[in-house]
Amino acid sequence: MNKAEKASRELAGAENLAHGDSFIHRMSPLSKLAVTVTYIAVTVSFGKYDFSALAVMALFPVIAYQLALIPVFTCFRKLRMILPLVCAVGLFNPVFDREILFTVGSLRISGGVVSMITLMMKGVFSLMASFLLAATTKIEDICASLRKLHIPKMLVSLLLLTFRYISVMLDEVSVMSCAYSLRSPGSRGVAVGAWGSFLGQLILRSSDRANELYESMVLRGFNGEFEYTRPQSGGAVSWLISAAVIALIFTARFFNLTEALGSLIGR
Amino acid sequence: MHMADALLSPQVAGVMYAASAVTAGISIYKLKKEEKLSEEPNYKKLPTMAVMAALVFAGQMINYAIPGTGSSGHLCGGMMLTALLGPYAGFLSMIVILTIQCLFFADGGLLALGANIWNMAFYGCFVGYFLIYRPIMRSKMMSSSVKSANRVKIILASMLGCVITLQLGAFSVVLETSLSGITELPFGSFLMLMQPIHLAVGAVEGLITSAILIFVCEARPSLLKDINITDEQRSKGSVKAVLITIAAVALIVGGGVSLLASGNPDGLEWALFGNSESGYSENMGLDEENFGVESKAAERAEKIQNKTSFFPDYAFSSDSENPAGTSVSGIVGSVMVAIAAAAVCFAGGFFRKRAAKKKKSN
Numbered sequence: 001m002n003k004a005e006k007a008s009r010e011l012a013g014a015e016n017l018a019h020g021d022s023f024i025h026r027m028s029p030l031s032k033l034a035v036t037v038t039y040i041a042v043t044v045s046f047g048k049y050d051f052s053a054l055a056v057m058a059l060f061p062v063i064a065y066q067l068a069l070i071p072v073f074t075c076f077r078k079l080r081m082i083l084p085l086v087c088a089v090g091l092f093n094p095v096f097d098r099e100i101l102f103t104v105g106s107l108r109i110s111g112g113v114v115s116m117i118t119l120m121m122k123g124v125f126s127l128m129a130s131f132l133l134a135a136t137t138k139i140e141d142i143c144a145s146l147r148k149l150h151i152p153k154m155l156v157s158l159l160l161l162t163f164r165y166i167s168v169m170l171d172e173v174s175v176m177s178c179a180y181s182l183r184s185p186g187s188r189g190v191a192v193g194a195w196g197s198f199l200g201q202l203i204l205r206s207s208d209r210a211n212e213l214y215e216s217m218v219l220r221g222f223n224g225e226f227e228y229t230r231p232q233s234g235g236a237v238s239w240l241i242s243a244a245v246i247a248l249i250f251t252a253r254f255f256n257l258t259e260a261l262g263s264l265i266g267r
Numbered sequence: 268m269h270m271a272d273a274l275l276s277p278q279v280a281g282v283m284y285a286a287s288a289v290t291a292g293i294s295i296y297k298l299k300k301e302e303k304l305s306e307e308p309n310y311k312k313l314p315t316m317a318v319m320a321a322l323v324f325a326g327q328m329i330n331y332a333i334p335g336t337g338s339s340g341h342l343c344g345g346m347m348l349t350a351l352l353g354p355y356a357g358f359l360s361m362i363v364i365l366t367i368q369c370l371f372f373a374d375g376g377l378l379a380l381g382a383n384i385w386n387m388a389f390y391g392c393f394v395g396y397f398l399i400y401r402p403i404m405r406s407k408m409m410s411s412s413v414k415s416a417n418r419v420k421i422i423l424a425s426m427l428g429c430v431i432t433l434q435l436g437a438f439s440v441v442l443e444t445s446l447s448g449i450t451e452l453p454f455g456s457f458l459m460l461m462q463p464i465h466l467a468v469g470a471v472e473g474l475i476t477s478a479i480l481i482f483v484c485e486a487r488p489s490l491l492k493d494i495n496i497t498d499e500q501r502s503k504g505s506v507k508a509v510l511i512t513i514a515a516v517a518l519i520v521g522g523g524v525s526l527l528a529s530g531n532p533d534g535l536e537w538a539l540f541g542n543s544e545s546g547y548s549e550n551m552g553l554d555e556e557n558f559g560v561e562s563k564a565a566e567r568a569e570k571i572q573n574k575t576s577f578f579p580d581y582a583f584s585s586d587s588e589n590p591a592g593t594s595v596s597g598i599v600g601s602v603m604v605a606i607a608a609a610a611v612c613f614a615g616g617f618f619r620k621r622a623a624k625k626k627k628s629n
Contacts, residue, residue, distance in 0.1 A: 004328040007372070014371045040378045041277045048448070052597030055604045062608040066615030069622075078373030082271035085440075088460070089274060089450045096451035104598070112451060119449060123273035130272075130377040134370040142370070152295050154309065155359060161317035162324075162363045169318075169325035177329060189330030189339035195475055199326050199342075200482030203319075203351070207490055210318040214311055224310035262600030 002181070004174035008167055017070055017135040024068035024136045027238035029145040035242045035249075036133045040126040042253045048115040049101065053256040054122065060249065061128035068136050075131040079124065086123040090116040139163050144228035153225045160226060172202060268436055268465070269368070270383055272376030276447035283443065284381030290389055291362060294355040301355075316352060320360035323348050324367070331475055340471035345391025346400070346428045347476045351483075353492050354396040361388035386439045390432040398512040399428045404493040417484055417494065422477045427509065429473035430466065431516050437465035438520050462520060 001009075018025075024032070039060060046054045065072045097112035134142075143160045147153065176198070180190060190198050251257070275283075302309040323344035330339040344364075349357035365383050368374040375383045403424040441461050445454045452460075480491065488494045 002328070003330065004325060007325075007328055011371055036377065040272050040376070041280075044272050044275065044280075044378060045277050052601050055601040058604060058608050059611070062611050066611055066618075069615075069619055071616065071619070072612050075373065081372060081374040082269065082376070085269070086271050086273055089444060089452065089457075092450065092452040092456075096453070115451065119273050123271045126272035126376055126378065127373050130370065131373050133377070152292075154295055154298070154313070155291065155362065157310075157313055158317055158320070158359060159363045159366060161313060162320045162360070163367055165317050165321035166324050166367065169321040170328065173325040173328055187332055188337070189332035191332055192334050192478075195331055196478035196480075196482030199322075199329065200479050200486065202322060202326075203479070203483055203490070204487055206318050206322050207315065207487075210315040213314040213318065217314065222310065224308065224313075256597070256600075258600035258604055259597045260600070261603050262596035262598065265599055265603070 002174055002177045004170045004177055008170040008174060011167055011170070013074075014134055015139070017074070018138045020069060020136070022067060022069045022136070024064060024132075027136075027241070028235040029137045029141040030148060031235075031238045031242035032133055032137060033145060035245050036129050038246050039129045039249055042249050043125050043129075044122050045253070046118065046122065048118055049111060051114055051118040051121060052258045052262075053252075054118060054125075056252050056257045056261075057125055057249075058121075060245070060252075061125065061132060064132055065128070068132065070132070070135055072128070074135070075128050078131060079127060082123060082127060083120075086120060090119040093119070140228060143226070147228065157224070157226055169202075169206070176202065268383075268387060268433075268440060269365075269375035270379040270386070270440060270443070272378040274444050274447065274449055275376075275379050275382055276449070277378070279443050279447045280378045280382060283379075283385050287362075287381045287384040287389065290385075290393070291359065294358045297355045298359075312352075312356060316356050316360050317363075319348060319351055320364050323360070324364050331471075333471060340468070340475070342475050343387070343391075343472055344476075345387060346395050346425055346432065346472070347479060349392045349396045350400065350425075350476075350480055350491055350493075354392045357396070358388050358392040361392060382439075382443050386436040386443075390435040390439075391428075394435060394512070395428040395432040399431060399509055400424045401493055402509050403427070414485070418481055421480045421484060425477040425480060426470070426473035427513070429476055430469035431513065433465045433469035433472065434462060434520055435516060437461040458520075 039057075043054070043057050046057075062072060065075075093116045094110060094112035097110060097115060099111045100108045101111045101114055102109055139160060143156050146156045146159070180194075180198070181187065184191065272280075298309055298312070323342075326342050326344060326347075328341075330341060332339050345357070345361055348360055351357070352360060362384055365375065365380060365387065369377055369380050369383070403420050406420070438458070438461075441454065441457050444450055445457065450457060484491050484494055
């Protein structure tokens, strides 16, 4: 399977998840966006040594994934994209910050190790939250709520149309890559002589396709804005729940719940 | 170069969102202005922009074999999109690509989207186009033979454009991460780590972009901006602008490296406030605690800030003596949270399986 095919399947997988039916799927998209953004902003705002206070934040996405009937492991595959840069930044912390913060038995833990772990936890948690938003909200609903936020219609329509066309283009590139690799066994990629013509050919065909697309859209009455169906009822309930969750998130930020939990047993 | 949420503090992320939003607003305004002049509805451009954005996205999945190295590179496409669509439409298309990557492929974070747009789209679309691509393409260089002149210009413009915009992007990543106080890595060393890698990435990107643009230019020149222009639009001295840009970028990046490559542990903060042992702050008259504030109102403001701030110097306000906020109960609590999370996952899996079984038997 080539890269384009993999990406195409990944996209289809995410879209299939978004068409599921669960409590989280039925919530109003805008309220989900509010919770997600608050959660990520609060998560990244924890201090660099606050790993114990940060730990409790894991519960929010983990519980939400279960309510959305999606296994948590679905999003861990996506980590390969963001972890390299986070690791590159984090791995140097133990080298530069060697002050011993605490000891566990005879093991001395330095500030660098703690800040590296905290950084990675932040990366994983915020990824879990943003993927959950995409996995429980249809692209049409995302676009409709962006319009409600007064994001310009040109940008929102472009987002929807591009999303629809990405799978078409990915299939096209996948077929081309497959054909190329079958004719040049053992090669690691497109040879230098074909660098220009490989994607260039597709650009020429695509520009024709764009014109046809425009004509067919105009024939169906397109005037610059897509019409979105009204979101389902139950908006008030989902806003109420979101407000409660946001309150909980802030509680977790200002009180070290993990430590409180630990001291229940520790004493 | 996609940044994750963990690499940014909310403050820096907010500023970058604002900067990108303003640029997007200007782009939309400019496109509307163009619409009035051309009598063609703006939404006619929409399918072209969408299809080209989708194409660039798919084009990123193609592996290009780099001769002589045995490795392969791939395209990011910002410069190519700008050459095909123009800077404003190109910028909007890049925003859309980055948003889809962030939401559906987890490539870059939701909070970091503003920063990613700035680092990857702004430099490529505006700095790359207005200061490098357009001046080179419109210059009167080699006007005797049009075909070979176009080839040379495209190679020059895409190579310089890609290398310089990627350098600027990498510089911004380092700057944003350092300002967020995420890494212990000194600013200078981090810069030395990022810039050379992106020099290589930029060179490969430039070669691929120029190969594609040359093909398109020879097969269908009407698709490219700034190929068929009248003599009036040509400016003679515009190569000067390119040279000035290159010099400025070299100064910023090179200056950043040499200024802070001293391996001092607190990069930016050191540069601003110095460290008192070396007498730097005395020399400069700066003091981190009372930087420029000496009034009752300012003192009061500082008290309020210390009480409400999320990070009073990156430690908990109530807990400044124990920066980790860690204790035995903290660690025990973390383990309990982990166990609870695993239990929740297990229970969720159990109920999902049971529901699936019920569905099957029905």
